[in-house]
Amino acid sequence: MTGTQGPARTATGRTVARRTVVAAAGAVGLGAALVACGSDDDSSDAVAQTPAGDGANGAAGGGEVLAKTADIPEGGGKVFEDKGVVVTQPTAGEFKAFSAACTHSGCTVGDISNGTITCPCHGSQFDAADGSVKKGPASKPLGAASITVEGDSITLA
Known part of the structure; x- marks a missing residue:
């Protein structure tokens, strides 16, 4: 990753690295894709x-x-x-x-x-x-x- 962007601030004032935000968004997207694919439920x-x-x-x-x-x-x-x-x-x-x-x-x-x-x-x-x-x-x-x-x-x- 290139650039000089610093950490982001959350609504509570906590500092979060951009990499953490991107990873979390990816995990949410993957979860949604898996649910859309279907499952072997009853x-x-x-x-x-x-x-x-x-x-x-x-x-x-x-x-x-x-x-x-x-x-x-x-x-x-x-x-x-x-x-x-x-x-x-x-x-x-x-x-x-x-x-x-x-x-x-x-x-x-x-x-x-x-x-x-x-x-x-x-x-x-x-x-x-x-x-x-x-x-x-x-x-x-x-x-x-x-x-x-x-x-x-x-x-x-």
Whole structure:
């Protein structure tokens, strides 16, 4: 650092070196950036584990037909962003549902293929059979959602 600036005075009259003020401002900025990035807190799990309801918390009401079984590819799945769920078919005839909100920062998951649900925001990957984390940065599994398969219809339970 160059220049001849001397120490700054605070409102209480204390003298503070300019370097201290700059370091403190940087720490505050870093903290704000980390909060904006998201976290692995339980807030997304609360929504993820309550898929039935009035839709006010991002989850759909019970009994609504989401898809036909033929719409969900084996080893893959489909994201229902407006309902906040992802439905997968890990093996032939077995259907699972999870919150579509990534547990890392709340982004909606995207691609579901080869038994893996991938979040496009930071690359987290989840197992399409049980929602467990296959690859971070997410450290918590996707919350389970309840579905019912009757005939060829998949509905939210």
